[in-house]
Amino acid sequence: MVSVFEVVLQITFWNPFILFSIGVPAALLNAIIFIGIKTFRRSSSTYYIVGQSLSDVSVLLILLLQIVPSTPSSVSSIACKLMLFFLQVTVSIAVSFLCLSAFDRWACTSQSARIRQLSSIRVARRVFPIPFILWSLVNIPFLVYCDLVPPTFACWFTNDLFMRIGTLFFVSNSHCSSSSDCSYTVWIVDIS
Numbered sequence: 001m002v003s004v005f006e007v008v009l010q011i012t013f014w015n016p017f018i019l020f021s022i023g024v025p026a027a028l029l030n031a032i033i034f035i036g037i038k039t040f041r042r043s044s045s046t047y048y049i050v051g052q053s054l055s056d057v058s059v060l061l062i063l064l065l066q067i068v069p070s071t072p073s074s075v076s077s078i079a080c081k082l083m084l085f086f087l088q089v090t091v092s093i094a095v096s097f098l099c100l101s102a103f104d105r106w107a108c109t110s111q112s113a114r115i116r117q118l119s120s121i122r123v124a125r126r127v128f129p130i131p132f133i134l135w136s137l138v139n140i141p142f143l144v145y146c147d148l149v150p151p152t153f154a155c156w157f158t159n160d161l162f163m164r165i166g167t168l169f170f171v172s173n174s175h176c177s178s179s180s181d182c183s184y185t186v187w188i189v190d191i192s
Helices: 004-036 045-067 077-108 121-127 130-138 140-145 160-166
Strands: 146-149 154-157
Touching (some): 004 045, 045 121, 077 130, 077 140, 130 140, 140 146, 140 160, 154 160
Antiparallel strands (some): 146 154
């Protein structure tokens, strides 16, 4: 007889693969549709939707890499730093594009003509690179203050102050001892 614990372990193990196999094709189709259809290309929201779709694909790829046991993030210091950095950057970029898309839809329906001017392809082209630049700069401390921490050599923070601040927003599965017991957790630390 199968226990509930075994079922939960199986779901925990296979869930990321299922999300990856559904999420990546969906995000890529989303980007292809918005780029391919001429009507959508004339909308300023297309820039933000395509940017979010590509960021979502990147997030799913990084999460899948973290789950695979042969990934060198727990072996190489550079891989550890880059994995955490790119995970933080891509998640932040995806959320930024979601917010920009919502702002664009709000601006195009505004009663004010000045606000409606913010919903244009010209503005979208200028705003599009800002999330990439902003979040790459904001997340540089992950490259500096994250490394393999002994005795378990888990990829985690090396600076106490950055750990107290960084864990407020950090989504991680670095507490996994093997791929079968991984679950994603939002770590929240009271810094008072």
